[in-house]
Amino acid sequence: MDDLTSREWDAIVIGTGVGGGSVGRSLAEAGLSVLFVEKGPDLGDEPPMALEIGDSDPAHRLARGAWPRLLEFELDGRQIETDGMVGAAVGGTSIYYAATLERPERHDLEPVEGRPHPTGGWVVGHDAFRPWFEAAERNFHINGEIDPLASERGELPPPLEPLPASDAALIADLRRTGMHPYRTHMATRLAPASDGAAPQVQKMHGRSAGVTPALKTGRAALIDRCTVTRIEADGRAVTGLTCLRDGQSLTLRARRYVLSAGGLGSPTLMLRSASEYWPGGLGNRHDLVGRNLMFHLSEILALWTRDAHRDLTAMRSISMRDLYYMHGQRFGTVQSMGLTAGYGEILYAMQKRFDLSSLRRVRMLRHGLRIPAVVATRAMGKAKLFVGVLEDLPYSHNRVLPDPDDGERLRFHYHIADELHQRRAAFRAALRRAFQPHRAMFTTTAPELNFAHPCGTLRFGKDEKASVLDADCRVHGLENLYVADSSFMPTSNGVNPSLTIAANALRVGARIAAEMQPRLAAVSSLGY
Numbered sequence: 001m002d003d004l005t006s007r008e009w010d011a012i013v014i015g016t017g018v019g020g021g022s023v024g025r026s027l028a029e030a031g032l033s034v035l036f037v038e039k040g041p042d043l044g045d046e047p048p049m050a051l052e053i054g055d056s057d058p059a060h061r062l063a064r065g066a067w068p069r070l071l072e073f074e075l076d077g078r079q080i081e082t083d084g085m086v087g088a089a090v091g092g093t094s095i096y097y098a099a100t101l102e103r104p105e106r107h108d109l110e111p112v113e114g115r116p117h118p119t120g121g122w123v124v125g126h127d128a129f130r131p132w133f134e135a136a137e138r139n140f141h142i143n144g145e146i147d148p149l150a151s152e153r154g155e156l157p158p159p160l161e162p163l164p165a166s167d168a169a170l171i172a173d174l175r176r177t178g179m180h181p182y183r184t185h186m187a188t189r190l191a192p193a194s195d196g197a198a199p200q201v202q203k204m205h206g207r208s209a210g211v212t213p214a215l216k217t218g219r220a221a222l223i224d225r226c227t228v229t230r231i232e233a234d235g236r237a238v239t240g241l242t243c244l245r246d247g248q249s250l251t252l253r254a255r256r257y258v259l260s261a262g263g264l265g266s267p268t269l270m271l272r273s274a275s276e277y278w279p280g281g282l283g284n285r286h287d288l289v290g291r292n293l294m295f296h297l298s299e300i301l302a303l304w305t306r307d308a309h310r311d312l313t314a315m316r317s318i319s320m321r322d323l324y325y326m327h328g329q330r331f332g333t334v335q336s337m338g339l340t341a342g343y344g345e346i347l348y349a350m351q352k353r354f355d356l357s358s359l360r361r362v363r364m365l366r367h368g369l370r371i372p373a374v375v376a377t378r379a380m381g382k383a384k385l386f387v388g389v390l391e392d393l394p395y396s397h398n399r400v401l402p403d404p405d406d407g408e409r410l411r412f413h414y415h416i417a418d419e420l421h422q423r424r425a426a427f428r429a430a431l432r433r434a435f436q437p438h439r440a441m442f443t444t445t446a447p448e449l450n451f452a453h454p455c456g457t458l459r460f461g462k463d464e465k466a467s468v469l470d471a472d473c474r475v476h477g478l479e480n481l482y483v484a485d486s487s488f489m490p491t492s493n494g495v496n497p498s499l500t501i502a503a504n505a506l507r508v509g510a511r512i513a514a515e516m517q518p519r520l521a522a523v524s525s526l527g528y
Helices: 018-029 058-063 126-139 165-176 207-216 262-271 343-355 363-367 370-380 418-434 498-515 517-525
Strands: 008-014 034-037 071-075 078-082 186-191 200-203 220-223 227-233 238-245 248-259 297-304 318-320 334-341 383-390 411-414 439-442 481-483
Touching: 008 018, 018 034, 018 126, 018 207, 018 220, 018 248, 018 498, 034 207, 034 248, 126 207, 126 498, 165 318, 165 383, 207 220, 227 262, 248 262, 248 498, 297 418, 383 418, 418 439, 481 498, 498 517
Parallel strands: 008 034, 008 248, 034 220, 071 411, 248 481
Antiparallel strands: 071 078, 186 200, 227 238, 238 248, 297 383, 297 439, 318 334, 334 383
16 A cells, blocks of 8 residues: 555546546556545446445445445425435446446537527537547447437447347337337447356446556556545645545645546535635635536336236337427437336336325325226236436536535535426426327326436536636646546536546546656656
8 A cells, every 4th residue: 555655646536437437547548657546445347236225324335335425415495315326436326327328419518500508618519529429439338329310420339239029119119100219328348257158248337447447557556445535735736635544544646636526526525625725615716616516307207018018128228319309498318227117116106196186185095006006017017117318407506515524425405496397397298299109107206306417516617707627627726636527517418427427538638648748758768
């Protein structure tokens, strides 16, 4: 450990998710020395062990790669504590994700005729991002089919896994009704099995697509189970990191620092690193750090197909963008979840609807819902679950608010805007129309925030008074601190943010490497 903590690294990357893993790999492959610092353990590339529902024990949670504390937040005036699917392990939250990585639309990043962006803010446009999208797709081994509605058609390797018969029938049905389904873009590859068996499909995430390739260069190292408690900085630059590992305090130093602790973790750490130079928190001279918090809303739909009575194979195989932008409304992608719904899910959905009805006080009727749930399951079989990803937009009052007494608690305040309620209602109506030829039912009634998709809390931009980061994702006022996670995004777009995070991280890594080329050349001339 001493050899890791005593030297000055070219770059230290805080966090090892999609962003941290990608930027660290980029820097190591460019010839820089890189130290990854991860709060959680290194669990390998195997899926993490499942947590018991409601498990709030910090040690249990951290051992399984989850953030040690439950999320605590105020939602429309209600105080809530929940498990937000925030990861704390090598690979970050991406060890939990479903590995669906897709590009945003051009009009997500810049105005397009007929489809203006409602807020702007993307100071780097779609064309500038394109080569980084392509590089990220290669790193994460993205495979699938090109969206037939795409105005700009790229190339992808074909899907790795065959389409289940029930999904093939559903795609045919959807196409007959005028929809345009395609095979979801998946971050997976065929990896040889250790025992010589047939190759297995491996999910690509922050560890497998980022940290592991970086370590293989011989220029990167990893410290896991290490919590960064403060970023030390003077008025111009970061001077070091104060960390805690196994009860021991550590100080780490580098020439460049990249913060990639996530849309909630990164602003929390910056706000907790207040000092005489930065009394309101690092980069927070204009009270913007932690503001403009966005998620996505998830609309989950149970869909019964013609083959519903069969034992359906659950795969995340179908995506559609027919509803992405409709009649001036910004909605998002619709995807199969790789899950099926039976009696329990149907009963739960019926109970949620009942609890919002005028009959909710007649509890006997609520118990009676078990009978129609059984009848529906026997008559229609299992359903495939689809999710509609509804874009969120930035509002300054939605913000991260660190706990003054608990440094490991992620806290925030969020109010669902009236326009988001209205767009949600329109999106649900569009989903009903799109799936009208099929038997379908929403499994959710109240708005469901996707806590795995926090973004926007350290937005980038040209104006220091309106953004935390510059166009290169360097913190305004600090010459050696960068951010490479979802925090930089000024809007959330209508797709899973992972590919955008990875692409931007590679872009940031290239910028840092270009800055440090003179030093690399000098080191090389000395024979190191």
